Amino acid sequence: MPLLLRSADVQQALDMPGAIQAMEALCREEAAGQTMSADRIHIRLARGFLRILPGVLTATGVLGYKEFHGGSDGMRYAIHLFELESGAPLAVMDANYVTAIRTGAMAGVALKYLAPRAATEVAVIGSGAEAHTEMEAVMAVRPNIRVGRVFSPRPERREAFAQEMSALYSLQMRAVDRPEAAVDGAHIVLTATGTHGGQEALHGDWLQSGQHVNSIGSTAPDQREIHPSVWQAADRIVLDTHRLLHESGDALAASQVDAIDARKVCELNQVVGGSERGRTDARQITLYKSVGTGLQDVAAAYRIYRIALERNLGTEMPELTTPRLMSQRAPVATT
């Protein structure tokens, strides 16, 4: 019987180190050609949007999708998982937390493979939910971080973020009043802003030799985060998926001014799998950009499902659908 997992169940089941493991394993499955995906569905609504992202992991043996949409109540996120072989439902889960943690975890895999190993200073631009998970990811893979600077437009927000991070990770994070001041001297630059309306939170001129940038905040064509000059400043550009090039407003804006040199670009799974190189020199500037994929959702959700089974989390529910046998005599509806 399929498992119904509410928000509290999901949060209990997966922490950041576990999520990073799941994302790294996904990268290997992708690199081995054992995944299938398709362009997401994206419909703009009066309030937010409806988005659906599919993913099939053929080695793991699971298929699924995430669906989320906005409304006056807020955003609702759900992931549906099915066994690939039989098609039977495995689980339905609240995917709000999954979305944040898998984005942070994939950013953590990027940091593991691309950021300077000896990094001690981090810059954060943004102070929302995804800035929190990015900090969690960086501390999981670069535990020597001792100093941080955060910029966010509202002083009380950046102060609160600095205090919270300083306490949480035993480091010295302070709030600064310009993004340039955060970036200056940092080994790692994290951006998680996702502004609508075309302002950029990071410019290429601010970047320094040896820095690694993680940018996760431009996931729709009308959402912006980094200036085209960031793409130009980067020596290597690593994407969570090539689909990003037509899904992210940052990529669309950079393409328009020819700021993306295709020779610099590869996918993170290729770096993890070894067919492409990440950082090859300590002086390089590296850029990781993500837009999020259904594969990430399905891989994270499947790990949650397995842990939920072990720990007896969630509620069993009866199956909704009656499978219809496929036969040549009675063709099934296919529309």
Added chain:
Amino acid sequence: MPLLLRSADVQQALDMPGAIQAMEALCREEAAGQTMSADRIHIRLARGFLRILPGVLTATGVLGYKEFHGGSDGMRYAIHLFELESGAPLAVMDANYVTAIRTGAMAGVALKYLAPRAATEVAVIGSGAEAHTEMEAVMAVRPNIRVGRVFSPRPERREAFAQEMSALYSLQMRAVDRPEAAVDGAHIVLTATGTHGGQEALHGDWLQSGQHVNSIGSTAPDQREIHPSVWQAADRIVLDTHRLLHESGDALAASQVDAIDARKVCELNQVVGGSERGRTDARQITLYKSVGTGLQDVAAAYRIYRIALERNLGTEMPELTTPRLMSQRAPVATT
């Protein structure tokens, strides 16, 4: 609380005349620009495929999607409906029957607007589930049909279909051993075959002045039903959606040999809404082609949901997801 509707509930709630009403109302909503949609997700699996079709009806105030996939158990179909304004879940239902009836019902709307009013003879090519619903649709909108001929490759299947239809609708249907013999003299030609591997069930040479053809069986790029010459023979070509031109194997094959004259082509909602003309002359050959849309699923499912509420069908279930409020202070995950 959202409503869970199993296969038996769904079948009780919607009959063909009701489904045709729902599809005609949808056509008017589409023609008024009060719908939103997007390309479906389609991933080929080792057994069948995973397909997801979205739809938003802004006047009705509902959004939703249909998801279906194959596996060793068979095909599983589910539709998820949400209130557009709040985003709250309204219902989840088994969508196997919905898929068949909405396809037949939209074909019924096409027949109502395009087929000769005085039609008495019908040809059917195919004898599966969708041939049954197409017959149901034709009898709902052209009740003067008295004579039918059916072709299907297996003699026992076409004989059984002929007997079943003759009894069900008090008409004289006989099985014939060549598709041409079914088509010859018919006012309406229904095809519902969906063969894989490139054979066509209908050729343009067989068609006669004044005939209307409904073809609903080629909904994937590798699925074929009608020969390119059918597109050439038709004076008017009416589609359930323009997306068909890149989703249906029939349309792709016809495009390759330049058999589709774009001036003949419009969408059914334009004919229903009055901005395009359907049949303008009794001697014309008209062709309706459908591939199925998420809008059709959502419109049919919403009608089922309303009827289920009235008649107390289905089971209430607690909501799975916890909505996450959108605010500028704490941006939500958008990936």
